[in-house]
Amino acid sequence: MNSRGYYGEFGGAFIPEILISTFEELVDEFEKAKADPAFWQKYMHIMSTYSCRPTPLTFAENLTSLFGGARIYIKREDLNHTGAHKANNVMGQGLLVKRMGKTRVIAETGAGQHGVATATMAARFGFRCTIYMGEVDIERQRPNVFWMERLGAQVIPVRDGTRTLKDAINEAFRDWVTNMHDTHYVLGTACGPHPFPEMVSYFQSIIGEEARGQIIEREGKLPSRVYACVGGGSNALGVFSGFLDDPVQLVAVEAGGKGLNTGRHAARLSSKDASVGVAQGYKTYFLQDSDGQMKKTHSVAAGLDYVGVSPILASLWQEGRVRFESVMDSEVLDAFSLTLKKEGLVPALESAHAFAQAFKEAPHLSSDDIILINQSGRGDKDIFTVADAYNDAQWQDFIRQKARDYGP
């Protein structure tokens, strides 16, 4: 392999020999697709006729007047088909799978959004589909499991390790080393071995490209700050990519979980708990112990509950181009409620991290400032988690009744 996908000291392709030729094929096909203007046209056509691109940019009038500071705009990735930015990446990789002549796709999923998007793409393109999902995540995201299975995908619970996103990624790799002749691994975030970080960011860059055009059209100027939540980093890179060369502060928000001093969080770059390591095929900051063993992470949002972070973001952070912050589970739920009540918008708990940080900063900015929040997905999937968080008695009664209906 010639190009190894390094961003500063991060990235690379630390893969077993058995996968080298598969990665060479993928790099080759991706390079050809990028050089082919018809490919991006085809991608744009699908995204505008099958999904909902361009997604709107919503002015949050009520939140703006509540905080009395910056004017708040929200990029509505929740309005993509399947309800999250994940569709952008998945449909793009689906087109590559067609070009490569493969007939089966596999994916990992944390919150289930990437799994649902992949299962949807597989149904549309006629691919067989297997989704790997940690047992812990299956418990907290059952509605998405239900939809993946209805869409015709096989959902395999991962019972090893911490039974979350990273273990689902390992298991997808194990499938891939066995079945790469007819199978493509649709990695859902801008992590993993080269070319995945670049490829996923490439497809997600549509978010930033649209958002930049939309804000300039509406306000005639750039935003002061752009906020996005970061699990692996795909929605953040997507929206940030539109503003990288502009005088715009880019704010990445990680899962502070129960608090940075409790060890129960998933803050890689906004805490001091992570160090540089190599796992899951790439080099970045990982939440690991002094021996290099990965630690348990925690977040109320399954999609942010991950040990590593995109090598592209790690590099942008090191250069000082992206600022990393974290917010706690409790702050996320407050921001989530506020957004529902004030704007009638239902952000995913993942996306609500970006809202929570933006709400902290908005009052300190002037009314000349604009801030842009990426609402990476919708929160319908989080109904069980949110109901538990609010200890919703009527919901509990409903579930009890439902359980009685199903019988013993």
Add this chain to the structure above:
Amino acid sequence: MMHNGKISSDKRHEIMALESYIRAVLKEKDILLMTHLIIGYPSFEECFRLIDVMVGAGVDLMELQIPFSEPIADGPVILRANHMALENGVTVQGCLDFARSVIRAFDIPFLLMTYYNIPFTYNTSAFVSAMAKTGLKGAIIPDLPPEEGHDYLEAMQKEGLDPIVIFSPTTSYERMKYLDSFARGFIYCVARRGVTGGDTILSEKLIFYLGLCRKASNLPLALGFGLKEKADMVFLKGKADIAVMGTQTIRTMEKEGIAAVGEFIRRLR
């Protein structure tokens, strides 16, 4: 400790390079047997007894795996063993200390197997020096292609240790030649696609693949992934120089106990 009672010089491997050792044993046996264990699984004491039983039963070479939380190339049996060892509190330093005591006690060469984050986090060159001091002969790091392994390969060269290179059925002949340029000791040929512990079909295709590996490298060839029984050993004689039994010995230990592993290995010959 004597090795199979046939060769007179005690601790002969210590003065011999790995490749020379393999060639010397090949003069007495058709094929060498290499086994694998996960350090600290089920416990250090049981690992030590397991090695004792294996060496007594005629194992010629052994891979000691330092457990890692994300063993991406390993199948369910070894994956679980990795996680259980870590749950038991096994540390990297504990593994290196264990390796030292094993190497003192047994007269066969030992190799280290682990994933790259372990040496990388320890500091690659310091880790390789520690390996050399321990008396390990070489290392297998399945997630470190030579393109990413500059520091590691340089350190291994400096310390006179053998970086064991992996060939796979999807590796082109040109790439085999490229990989061979970094290899010492022997070549680890993965028998098939997939992870450790699945079934391998011994076929004409496998013979062709081994022929290609032989053409690409002058080093001895080890064949691993999915070997289980005597028929596999018989099939491989003359085609490969080392048969690797990884998962199957661990399965035998889990089901029938450590003593049964000795029986299992004796039946292979």
